[in-house]
Amino acid sequence: SYVLTQPPSVSVAPGKTARITCGGNNIGSKSVHWYQQKPGQAPVLVMYYDSDRPSGIPERFSGSNSGNTATLTITRVEARDEADYYCQVWDISSAHWVFGGGTKLTVL
Amino acid sequence: EVQLVESGGGLVQPGGSLRLSCAASGFTFSDHYMDWVRQAPGKGLEWVGHIRNKANSYTTDYAASVRGRFTISRDDSKNSLFLQMNSLKTEDTAVYFCTRETTGFDCWGQGTLVTVSS
Numbered sequence: 001s002y003v004l005t006q007p008p009s010v011s012v013a014p015g016k017t018a019r020i021t022c023g024g025n026n027i028g029s030k031s032v033h034w035y036q037q038k039p040g041q042a043p044v045l046v047m048y049y050d051s052d053r054p055s056g057i058p059e060r061f062s063g064s065n066s067g068n069t070a071t072l073t074i075t076r077v078e079a080r081d082e083a084d085y086y087c088q089v090w091d092i093s094s095a096h097w098v099f100g101g102g103t104k105l106t107v108l
Numbered sequence: 109e110v111q112l113v114e115s116g117g118g119l120v121q122p123g124g125s126l127r128l129s130c131a132a133s134g135f136t137f138s139d140h141y142m143d144w145v146r147q148a149p150g151k152g153l154e155w156v157g158h159i160r161n162k163a164n165s166y167t168t169d170y171a172a173s174v175r176g177r178f179t180i181s182r183d184d185s186k187n188s189l190f191l192q193m194n195s196l197k198t199e200d201t202a203v204y205f206c207t208r209e210t211t212g213f214d215c216w217g218q219g220t221l222v223t224v225s226s
Contacts, residue, residue: 001172033211033212033213035153035212035213037153042205042216042217042218042219043145043153043205043213043216044216045212045213045214048211048212048214049211049212052211054214084152086152086153088153088212088213095169096155096169096171097143097155097158098155099145099152099153099154099155100152101152102152102153
């Protein structure tokens with residue numbers, strides 16, 4: 001089955017740029033979605049189809065996807081961005097949705 | 109306002125059964141694929157399965173970990189989604205979320221906790 005690999009944690013100072021990666025075999029050929037989840041809350045879609053932002057998501061959030069790595073980039077990081085982030089793809093070969101293991105973003 | 113509200117969670121013994129429900133409002137439920145996602149305590153998100161819409165014959169797909177034990181169904185006349193869980197195991201303990209599948213999962217319920225324990 002298809003596997004998505006995320007770093008368990010990323011730390012960044014306020015105002016700096018955070019990059020959260022999602023690795024998978026030829027992930028560049030798939031569409032990647034990203035979710036933000038804060039403690040005790042349901043996940044929120046923050047990026048879809050690699051680089052499209054849902055309404056209400058700040059422009060500070062952007063996405064890219066190429067080769068074996070997709071990346072969620074958050075510029076001018078704020079304290080409220082501290083959360084767990086998950087990537088997701090549809091694996092057509094198994095007819096499964098697949099989530100990455102999640103990355104805890106800590107704002108120092 | 110688009111809203112999903114899960115119910116039916118609780119404590120169940122290993123080997124037991126439980127049926128979760130999800131009430132949808134604020135959108136045309138029948139048009140959409142609907143999914144269940146779960147999250148074990150302190151762990152990440154795990155896709156459980158989905159059911160397609162009528163145009164796609166209400167077909168279903170399931171994660172390997174639940175296939176043969178869990179069944180997803182829907183009642184479009186009542187804007188409701190269901191998850192029938194049989195032969196429950198301790199490792200099924202999790203918060204279960206109902207989600208709408210469009211461009212990704214763009215709407216989530218608040219989740220309902222299922223605890224499998226003796």
